Ligand SMILES: Nc1ncnc2c1ncn2[C@@H]1O[C@H](COP(=O)(O)OP(=O)(O)OP(=O)(O)O)[C@@H](O)[C@H]1O
């Protein structure tokens with residue numbers, strides 16, 4: 001079987017294409033509940049109509065892929081992006097959105113929602129970075145007590161759902177006599193949770209630097225903290241930055257969980273602003289697009305930072 | 316020499332878990348003395364000199380450096396390391412810093428020198444190892460021999476009283492060995508106290524006051540280089556030298 005497939009690349013390609021086509025037709029047939037029904041054929045079995053519509057659509061998709069294949073690579077990428085984006089827009093369009101409602105609300109979504117989301121995320125990532133640094137050093141400690149503390153922390157906060165951590169901090173701390181606001185509770189939960197994940201990122205980055213570097217620094221008389229900050233971390237940064245950027249993007253979206261304790265960030269506003277006029281879907285789609293835009297912005301910033309760090313470390 | 320020794324080891328034992336890396340090492344090095352350490356792989360040469368600057372803790376016995384009793388305490392270790400320069404087989408230059416920055420880092424942060432002062436010292440030593448023109452390059456842009464000369468200059472910038480070398484030329488291509496040995500020979504001529512793990516016999520004959528032969532964590536034989544190389548006493552040393560010459 002394997003041999004039959006791999007022996008002849010052209011045959012493999014034909015089989016693959018045929019297979020893809022069949023699956024596409026099958027999926028479209030099953031999913032499409034409103035097949036194209038011209039007057040003349042209206043008496044036919046609906047499944048036949050579904051199959052016919054699916055075949056036409058699948059052929060269009062295949063033709064489209066073929067056509068894209070003729071373009072140079074960069075144009076292919078753009079072509080795919082534009083087509084899929086238009087499809088997504090068509091999907092949204094089908095909801096019959098009220099754009100005047102969106103236009104009325106978007107200003108508030110941005111000035112209040114985006115501002116709060118960015119504030120919470122940026123503050124949390126900052127605190128999480130500090131926690132991660134301390135956590136990573138603690139996790140590499142020879143001292144059992146310190147290692148115990150650090151490993152318990154990372155285990156607990158990676159092990160509980162973030163939503164649970166937010167509830168526990170917001171509802172639990174007042175039980176022991178410390179009343180905490182919704183925003184600080186959210187920031188605390190996000191920082192602790194992401195600090196635990198980033199502890200592992202930082203530890204891996206630090207451990208990737210050869211032993212000789214810290215020995216060289218020690219032999220020159222540098223104290224452990226000096227050696228860490230002046231010699232190890234600057235080198236580890238190249239390994240730490242890319243996954244940390246991913247964490248930041250993930251946190252931007254996880255900050256939406258803070259809406260459960262009533263923080264007026266983007267997600268909360270998206271859920272509440274549409275209520276009075278029963279325009280939920282408008283707000284949810286708008287907020288989704290804003291999250292996406294913010295993520296794209298962050299991805300771009302991340303690639304710039306990586307490029308810069310790569311250069312200054314060009315050895 | 317009547318002067319007080321700069322380094323003493325007395326009855327030093329060191330193990331890694333159950334494995335005994337050093338057994339009952341006793342040694343004293345006078346100021347200005349040059350000691351070459353040799354012996355088969357795994358005999359504990361690196362371990363011994365790493366103990367002398369506190370990079371490795373030891374379990375029994377006593378090590379003193381410049382009159383200071385070297386304990387496991389962090390502060391003591393750091394004080395000792397300021398008196399002791401160390402050059403590694405793998406250079407251990409900091410790749411994210413230029414050559415000059417490599418040399419001024421410790422003087423600035425450990426000795427609290429101003430940048431100008433540290434740069435002046437660094438330039439002097441870089442000139443001495445004949446690499447001043449490369450001061451603004453990064454380590455990776457230099458050849459192995461050049462990197463090792465930078466490593467020596469970097470250690471000298473801390474004005475150490477003792478220099479430790481752990482096989483400084485064994486990671487180098489043959490044509491670069493000489494440039495590093497020349498620098499070390501100059502340093503010896505100027506009176507630096509040196510303990511040097513190396514199998515470069517020419518260097519040992521020219522520079523060493525004493526050769527120490529180690530095997531299985533023990534000092535088996537000590538002699539002036541001429542005596543050691545021409546008439547080794549122990550069977551192990553004879554075997555080792557025969558292999559070295561093969
Ligand atoms: N960190 C360590 N943990 C466990 N064993 C070690 C460690 N460092 C060294 N050893 C062991 O101690 C012994 C002595 O090692 P050392 O590096 O001092 O030998 P060496 O004489 O320098 O050898 P080489 O010529 O190969 O450098 C070796 O058997 C080595 O395996």
Ligand SMILES: [Mg+2]
Nearest residue numbers: 360361362481
């Ligand atoms: Mg060694």
